[in-house]
Amino acid sequence: MSADSLKRKLTAVLYCDVAGYSRLSGSDEEGxxxxxxxxxxxxxxQISREGGKVLRFAGDAILAEFSSAIAAVKAAVFxxxxxxxxxxxxxxxxxxxxxxxINIGDVIEDRGEVYGDGVNxxxxxxxxxxxxxxxxxxxxHEQLSGxxxxxxxxxxxxxxxxxxxxxxxxxxxxxxxxxxEAVNVDPxxxxxxxxxxxxxxxxxxxxxxxxxxxxxxxxxxxALSKIRSFKVISRESTFSYKxxxxxxxxxxxxxxxxxxxEGSVRKAGNRVRATVQLIxxxxxxxxxxxxxxxxxxxxxxxxxxxxxxxxxxLEPELNAFERDRAINKPPGNLDAWELYQRGLWHMWxxxxxxxxxxxxxxxxxxxxxxNFAPAxxxxxxxxxxxxxxxxxxxxxxxxxEGLVAAKTALKCDDKDAISYFAIGRIYMMLGExxxxxxxxxxxxxxxxxxxQAYHGLGFALSLAGELDEAGQTTSKAITMSPRDPxxxxxxxxxxxxxxxxxxxxxxxxxxxxxxxxPSSTGYWAHAVRAAALANLDRLDEARLSLSNALREKPxxxxxxxxxxxxxxxxxxxxxxxxxxxxxxxE
Numbered sequence: 339m340s341a342d343s344l345k346r347k348l349t350a351v352l353y354c355d356v357a358g359y360s361r362l363s364g365s366d367e368e369g370x371x372x373x374x375x376x377x378x379x380x381x382x383x384q385i386s387r388e389g390g391k392v393l394r395f396a397g398d399a400i401l402a403e404f405s406s407a408i409a410a411v412k413a414a415v416f417x418x419x420x421x422x423x424x425x426x427x428x429x430x431x432x433x434x435x436x437x438x439x440i441n442i443g444d445v446i447e448d449r450g451e452v453y454g455d456g457v458n459x460x461x462x463x464x465x466x467x468x469x470x471x472x473x474x475x476x477x478x479h480e481q482l483s484g485x486x487x488x489x490x491x492x493x494x495x496x497x498x499x500x501x502x503x504x505x506x507x508x509x510x511x512x513x514x515x516x517x518x519e520a521v522n523v524d525p526x527x528x529x530x531x532x533x534x535x536x537x538x539x540x541x542x543x544x545x546x547x548x549x550x551x552x553x554x555x556x557x558x559x560x561a562l563s564k565i566r567s568f569k570v571i572s573r574e575s576t577f578s579y580k581x582x583x584x585x586x587x588x589x590x591x592x593x594x595x596x597x598x599x600e601g602s603v604r605k606a607g608n609r610v611r612a613t614v615q616l617i618x619x620x621x622x623x624x625x626x627x628x629x630x631x632x633x634x635x636x637x638x639x640x641x642x643x644x645x646x647x648x649x650x651x652l653e654p655e656l657n658a659f660e661r662d663r664a665i666n667k668p669p670g671n672l673d674a675w676e677l678y679q680r681g682l683w684h685m686w687x688x689x690x691x692x693x694x695x696x697x698x699x700x701x702x703x704x705x706x707x708x709n710f711a712p713a714x715x716x717x718x719x720x721x722x723x724x725x726x727x728x729x730x731x732x733x734x735x736x737x738x739e740g741l742v743a744a745k746t747a748l749k750c751d752d753k754d755a756i757s758y759f760a761i762g763r764i765y766m767m768l769g770e771x772x773x774x775x776x777x778x779x780x781x782x783x784x785x786x787x788x789x790q791a792y793h794g795l796g797f798a799l800s801l802a803g804e805l806d807e808a809g810q811t812t813s814k815a816i817t818m819s820p821r822d823p824x825x826x827x828x829x830x831x832x833x834x835x836x837x838x839x840x841x842x843x844x845x846x847x848x849x850x851x852x853x854x855x856p857s858s859t860g861y862w863a864h865a866v867r868a869a870a871l872a873n874l875d876r877l878d879e880a881r882l883s884l885s886n887a888l889r890e891k892p893x894x895x896x897x898x899x900x901x902x903x904x905x906x907x908x909x910x911x912x913x914x915x916x917x918x919x920x921x922x923x924e
Contacts, residue, residue, distance in 0.1 A: 345446070345447045346445065347447055349403045349405065349442070350406060350409075350442050351440070351443060351457050351459075352390065352400075352414060352439070352440050353439045353440075353464040354402075354414075354417075354436045354437065354438040355399040355400075355436065355465075356377070356378075356398040357435045357469035369432075370434075373432065378395065378398070381436065385400070385402045388416075389405065390404040390409060393451050394451060401452075407477075408482060410478070411478065414438045414440060421470070422512045435470045436469075436470070437467040437468070437469060437471065438471070439461065439464030439466070439467055439472075439473050441460040441477065442475065455501065459475060462500075462501060468854050469851075470512065471854060472510045472511075473509050474507070474510075475506070475508075476505070478508075479506075489510070491509045491510070494507070496882060497882060499879075509854070532570075532594070533562065533569070533570055533597040534575075534589060534593045534597070535558050535562065535599045536576050536579055536580075536584065536598065536600045536601075537576065537579070537580040538551035538600075538601050538612065540602075541602045542604050542606070549676065553676075553678075553679035559573045559576070560755075562787075563755075569787065571787075572788070572789040572819035574819050575819040576593070584600060586600065586617050586619055587622065590619030594820075595619065597616060598616075598619055599614060599617075601613050601614030608633055609632070610631075611629065612630045612632075614627065673707075675703075677702045677703035678699070678703040681700045681716065684699065685720050688723060688727060688824065690729045694724075696716070700713045700716055700717035701717065709750045710750070711747040711748075711750035711754045712747070712754060712757070713747075714746045714757070715744060715754065715759070715760040716756065717740070718741070718744035718747065719763060721736045721737060721764070722737075722764055724736055725902075726767065737767055737768055741768070744760045754784070755781045755784035755791065758778065758780040759781040759788065759790065762775070762776075762781060763778075766794070766801065766904075768904070771798055771801060772802075772906075775798050775802060775804075779795065787818060789814075789819035790815070792814045792818060793812060793824075793828045793831065796809075796811035799811060800831060800838060801903060801905045801911075802906040803906060803910050805835050808835040809832060809835045823857050825855055826857055829848050829852040830852045830863045833846075833849045833870070834866050834914070837869055837870055837914060838910070840873075842870045845870040849863050849866045860890055861891040864886040865883075865899075867880075867883040868881070868883035868917070868918060869913070870917075872917035872921050873917050877920065880921045881922060883921075884922065895924060896915055
């Protein structure tokens with residue numbers, strides 16, 4: 339056939355492929371083949387329903403075309419959403435996930451198939467999509483404007499192999515993909531009575547009074563977490579619902595709990611009125627409800643009373659010692675408590691300016707009450723934040739400040755989980771890994787539902803070379819706080835532990851998941867993704883990920899990583915650092 343007779347046309351090309359097929363097949367070849375074929379059959383049926391045409395199968399991949407970009411995207415979204423739902427009912431090792439890329443391009447039509455750059459780019463977009471997600475070109479995105487109610491993240495221009503110009507890309511994931519499923523979950527956790535304590539709604543006209551309800555909520559979570567018979571969802575996950583209309587059953591389903599505590603608080607003058615209700619999400623029935631009117635000075639008695647009643651309502655046989663053990667040691671005065679609560683609000687944003695404000699407020703709290711252990715502890719943790727996030731001008735000095743504050747916290751209260759957590763994070767940054775691991779284990783012993791402590795322990799274990807336990811521990815953090823604002827930090831540390839354990843496909847998958855979490859920030863996920871790709875001999879893709887990391891942190895270097903991630907054993911980061919060197923990082 340002569341070149342002049344070749345038929346060309348403009349079409350929407352969809353390319354999809356199974357994510358991690360080799361890994362899945364390696365563990366169960368025949369079972370994986372059956373499951374993959376079922377998924378490909380389902381995908382093909384949906385493509386046909388939306389008016390598309392399957393042109394060919396290539397092993398575990400599908401090439402299809404559509405006359406409409408909108409139809410192609412609708413088919414892709416339905417496929418990914420349905421597969422996500424199906425996977426929830428399966429064991430983790432049975433999950434089959436697709437990556438889908440869609441492009442509009444001028445293609446050559448010959449012998450019932452299509453060829454050319456338009457097809458090649460669709461395949462490159464597929465490879466750039468996260469497992470379970472969709473990646474589209476700008477030409478496709480333009481066609482969607484005002485026609486489909488979907489939110490694609492604008493990820494800017496990216497370069498692809500054998501594509502002679504950068505391509506503007508957009509990505510989409512099913513809505514709940516950010517709530518990452520954990521692996522190797524301890525099945526005993528779900529045997530406990532489980533509760534999510536939602537942030538008490540501020541019913542005052544003054545939004546500046548939010549800290550009162552937040553403070554009561556946080557103290558309730560902390561106290562209930564000390565009762566070993568409970569599974570208590572972390573503060574970070576429950577506070578993510580704050581300000582939204584609440585469907586209790588939906589919250590319970592998303593957080594995997596049986597009971598939900600919700601309510602409101604109103605401050606008028608020096609009086610506080612709190613209304614709370616405990617709901618059995620399985621039946622929708624109210625287990626217990628109460629209204630409290632107290633003077634502001636009695637707020638600590640109010641919290642203790644609520645903890646005792648909630649514990650009794652959830653587990654009548656609960657040992658009295660456990661209830662008594664959960665009662666918080668209050669600060670010496672209300673001013674210290676208020677400053678502390680305001681400091682927490684600023685600290686949990688992890689933003690540079692707010693970290694400084696938080697430290698000032700914690701200092702003011704300890705000035706008002708010299709024995710207030712949690713305020714010293716979170717001052718220390720704020721020091722850690724400024725170093726790990728790259729905010730500190732003198733990291734060594736800041737870590738020493740944190741160490742002094744954490745030791746002071748332990749002198750004030752050697753049974754405070756937050757104090758052990760804070761000193762554990764500081765010790766890790768100082769390279770004292772045995773001390774770090776011991777402190778973080780103690781923190782978890784004192785508060786078995788402290789997701790941040792599990793995350794910290796997983797990080798320390800990774801840098802100490804205890805990689806199998808590191809993976810199990812970071813998985814617990816992810817499960818315990820599935821809506822945590824710092825979920826991206828949990829997942830990227832899990833990705834790093836997989837990488838150092840030579841589980842490169844898993845590391846790549848978790849790095850991809852991290853990048854799909856809306857709050858994800860910084861260079862970490864891009865850098866781990868680059869190292870995983872380099873170790874898989876996918877250097878072109880690895881260099882692209884490294885360029886994304888450098889865009890986030892232009893001064894990123896091998897020396898910076900060696901300094902900021904101190905390991906227990908020499909060469910502990912070699913798999914990470916050597917891979918980044920291969921990508922061109924100096």
